[in-house]
Amino acid sequence: MKILGMNLILIALCSSLNSLAAQPQIKVRIGKALQRITLNGSDIKQIIQGNITSKVYPGRKRIRFNCAPIVKKTNPKKPLMLTSLNSKAGLIKWNKTGYVGRLNIVTSANRKGCDLINQMPLETYISSLLSKEMSPVWPIEALKAQAVAARSYAYHKMITKQVSKDHGHNVFYDLENSEKHQVNGSFFDTTASTTLAARETKGEVLLVGTKELTPIFFHSKCGGKTLRPDQVWSNYVKGYRSVDCPFCHKHGTKSWKHKMSKLKFRKLVNKTLTNYHDESLRSKNSKLLRITPDNKGKAFLRLYDDDRPLSVQKSRIRSFLGRKRAASNYFHIEQKGNKVILKGNGFGHGVGLCQYGAYELAKRGYTYKQILSHYFPEHNIKKIY
Numbered sequence: 001m002k003i004l005g006m007n008l009i010l011i012a013l014c015s016s017l018n019s020l021a022a023q024p025q026i027k028v029r030i031g032k033a034l035q036r037i038t039l040n041g042s043d044i045k046q047i048i049q050g051n052i053t054s055k056v057y058p059g060r061k062r063i064r065f066n067c068a069p070i071v072k073k074t075n076p077k078k079p080l081m082l083t084s085l086n087s088k089a090g091l092i093k094w095n096k097t098g099y100v101g102r103l104n105i106v107t108s109a110n111r112k113g114c115d116l117i118n119q120m121p122l123e124t125y126i127s128s129l130l131s132k133e134m135s136p137v138w139p140i141e142a143l144k145a146q147a148v149a150a151r152s153y154a155y156h157k158m159i160t161k162q163v164s165k166d167h168g169h170n171v172f173y174d175l176e177n178s179e180k181h182q183v184n185g186s187f188f189d190t191t192a193s194t195t196l197a198a199r200e201t202k203g204e205v206l207l208v209g210t211k212e213l214t215p216i217f218f219h220s221k222c223g224g225k226t227l228r229p230d231q232v233w234s235n236y237v238k239g240y241r242s243v244d245c246p247f248c249h250k251h252g253t254k255s256w257k258h259k260m261s262k263l264k265f266r267k268l269v270n271k272t273l274t275n276y277h278d279e280s281l282r283s284k285n286s287k288l289l290r291i292t293p294d295n296k297g298k299a300f301l302r303l304y305d306d307d308r309p310l311s312v313q314k315s316r317i318r319s320f321l322g323r324k325r326a327a328s329n330y331f332h333i334e335q336k337g338n339k340v341i342l343k344g345n346g347f348g349h350g351v352g353l354c355q356y357g358a359y360e361l362a363k364r365g366y367t368y369k370q371i372l373s374h375y376f377p378e379h380n381i382k383k384i385y
């Protein structure tokens with residue numbers, strides 16, 4: 001999940017907070033830069049180009065789009081809505097998966113093809129997401145905690161139009177169905193318990209105080225302690241604290257270790273300094289790179305390049321190593337002879353809700369409100385619709 005802009009939104013949207021608003025519709029990009037799109041469904045209604053004309057296809061219908069000739073004529077910075085389809089029967093299939101709501105086809109950036117966007121009520125999105133971000137067989141209170149966190153994450157993206165801001169022009173979707181944002185399923189991933197978890201927390205989001213909507217993050221397993229956003233991505237986000245989590249260690253991925261030569265580690269430190277800190281600090285030829293004693297709770301690694309002190313953000317080192325070699329940001333670095341060893345716990349970025357921690361707490365009888373107040377002690381739950 002990528003972090004995108006950290007501007008706090010003072011929801012002076014008093015109307016949506018003081019009186020309950022209608023459930024919003026979320027637009028999720030499910031396919032990008034597609035050359036051809038084939039959709040199947042029954043009793044499909046198709047609206048063409050901004051509601052100018054519409055067609056109804058009674059009975060079963062397969063609709064094929066060839067995007068390539070259309071996108072060549074479009075402005076790469078101004079995506080165009082080509083068509084929007086929904087089915088009276090409920091589902092439209094794409095790539096053997098059934099989707100509820102509307103499927104919108106728009107031109108994608110840089111004339112690469114078409115994007116396919118699923119537009120649906122936010123609660124439908126949340127119940128399909130729980131099967132992917134957690135497991136439908138997990139205790140209901142853990143699923144409810146995840147529902148509130150995921151809804152807050154999505155709602156923040158919708159209200160701030162963050163994805164459009166990042167593109168520098170308006171896009172037709174609020175977020176992507178990918179690890180970059182959060183992974184949702186389809187109609188087929190919705191179960192009785194994921195629907196219940198969404199329904200029992202309907203419209204609830206996390207706010208700092210009573211009015212401030214900030215990005216809400218979650219991850220698989222913190223390994224012992226959660227991290228603040230600024231410890232991982234450098235951006236300060238109001239309302240976050242690093243909290244102890246003695247709950248997740250028994251579950252999921254065990255501890256991890258990654259060993260490398262000192263030479264390779266020096267290159268890695270230089271790459272991190274060049275990209276994220278100050279290039280002038282790069283270690284020249286020194287073979288005397290010394291690591292000061294480090295522990296997992298420290299966000300920065302302190303080093304000496306000869307007698308020059310250096311400080312490197314550990315999460316940045318991980319971003320170069322990749323998730324396979326360094327599974328989490330909760331690690332410490334040791335030096336043994338000619339080798340440097342990273343030893344860590346957990347899986348994921350470590351910010352916000354720890355999913356395996358929530359699982360353990362729910363098994364011990366904690367409610368979703370208690371779980372959320374442990375990981376987000378400065379946030380409050382507010383029902384906005």
Ligand SMILES: [Zn+2]
Nearest residue numbers: 222245248354
């Ligand atoms: Zn944890």
